[in-house]
Amino acid sequence: GNSVTQMEGPVTLSEEAFLTINCTYTATGYPSLFWYVQYPGEGLQLLLKATKADDKGSNKGFEATYRKETTSFHLEKGSVQVSDSAVYFCALAGRSGNTGKLIFGQGTTLQVKP
Amino acid sequence: DAGVTQSPTHLIKTRGQQVTLRCSPKSGHDTVSWYQQALGQGPQFIFQYYEEEERQRGNFPDRFSGHQFPNYSSELNVNALLLGDSALYLCASSLRNRPTYEQYFGPGTRLTVT
Numbered sequence: 707g708n709s710v711t712q713m714e715g716p717v718t719l720s721e722e723a724f725l726t727i728n729c730t731y732t733a734t735g736y737p738s739l740f741w742y743v744q745y746p747g748e749g750l751q752l753l754l755k756a757t758k759a760d761d762k763g764s765n766k767g768f769e770a771t772y773r774k775e776t777t778s779f780h781l782e783k784g785s786v787q788v789s790d791s792a793v794y795f796c797a798l799a800g801r802s803g804n805t806g807k808l809i810f811g812q813g814t815t816l817q818v819k820p
Numbered sequence: 821d822a823g824v825t826q827s828p829t830h831l832i833k834t835r836g837q838q839v840t841l842r843c844s845p846k847s848g849h850d851t852v853s854w855y856q857q858a859l860g861q862g863p864q865f866i867f868q869y870y871e872e873e874e875r876q877r878g879n880f881p882d883r884f885s886g887h888q889f890p891n892y893s894s895e896l897n898v899n900a901l902l903l904g905d906s907a908l909y910l911c912a913s914s915l916r917n918r919p920t921y922e923q924y925f926g927p928g929t930r931l932t933v934t
Contacts, residue, residue, distance in 0.1 A: 710862075740921055749824065749910060749925035750863070757919075795862050799920035806853050806912075806920050807876055810862030 708733040712796045712811035719786055719818050727781040727814045729770075729796035737798040739763075739772050739779040740808070744793045753781075753794070786818045822847060824913050824926035832932045833901050841896040841929045845913030852894040853923065854886060855910040863910055869894055870916050898931075906933045 713728040731739065741753040741763070754763035759774035768783045779796060796811040825844045833839050845852050851870040855863035865878040869888035888894045892913075898905055908930050914923035 738920065747927065749927045750912075751925070752921055755921045797862075806851060806868050806914055806923060807865050807878070808855075808863070808920060808923075809865070812860070812862045 708737065708798060708800065708809050710796050710798055710809055710811035712794075712814055714812075714814070716815040716817055719816070721788055721818055721820055722785045723818075725781070725783040725786045725790075725816065727794055727796075727816070729779045729781065729811060731777050731779065731796075731798050733777075733798055733800075735800070736774070737800055739770070740797045740799070741768070741770055741779070741781050742795040742797055742810075744795065744813070746792075750795065786816070788818045788820055791816055791818045824911055824924050826909075826911050826926040826929050828929060829927070830930045830932070832934060834934055835901055835903060837901050838897065838899045839901060839931060841898075841909050841911075841931070843894045843896070843911030843913075843926060845892050845894070845911075846924050849913035849915055849924070850892050851914045851916045851923075852888060852892065853912045853914070854894070854896050855912065856880070857908040857910055857928070858904075859907070866896070901933045903933050906931060 709732045738757045742750045743753045754765040756763040756772035762771045793813045797808045853868040854866040857863040868876045872888045883899045885897045908928040910928045911926045912923045
């Protein structure tokens, strides 16, 4: 079945450092891929998305490229801020992209120190 | 415009008891999905409701059941609670047949089973 694997955390960085959080997936067909962020005490928020191969999703300085050949969707940011401290989840939705069912990775905690 | 709301915020139950969690979708949404997020894990899809019927179900036992009301709000019921049911339960709302990424998550209900 479909699954998502992301790098284990926590990831601890200094402010302005470069961030990479790895995510790989297993899926039949061509899923849509997402990154969600969860701040303490809040629900999940969609950070960015890519719905087909080679698409690049971007938002708030974060980027991720849908790589079908390596089944990956790594999250990157050139310069992290303390306010980026949160838990980040990679997720996929099935081929049709509108079933409402998301499959999540286990999450990666990011801590950014001043 | 209120987003997705869930109640209660926290609750503590004893093994063997039953619990009901509630979710009000974002205004204009007609579909509700429920997820279980165990500590340190990503959310897992439980089931989805629209038109007052369960439409999709994840790999959860029959102890987990739900209901959707005519106003689109939803309940999640868990019978015969086990210690392993301790988790954050997330509700997400969306419009039927819209892309999966167009769903909004509530802040969750933290259930502790002792």
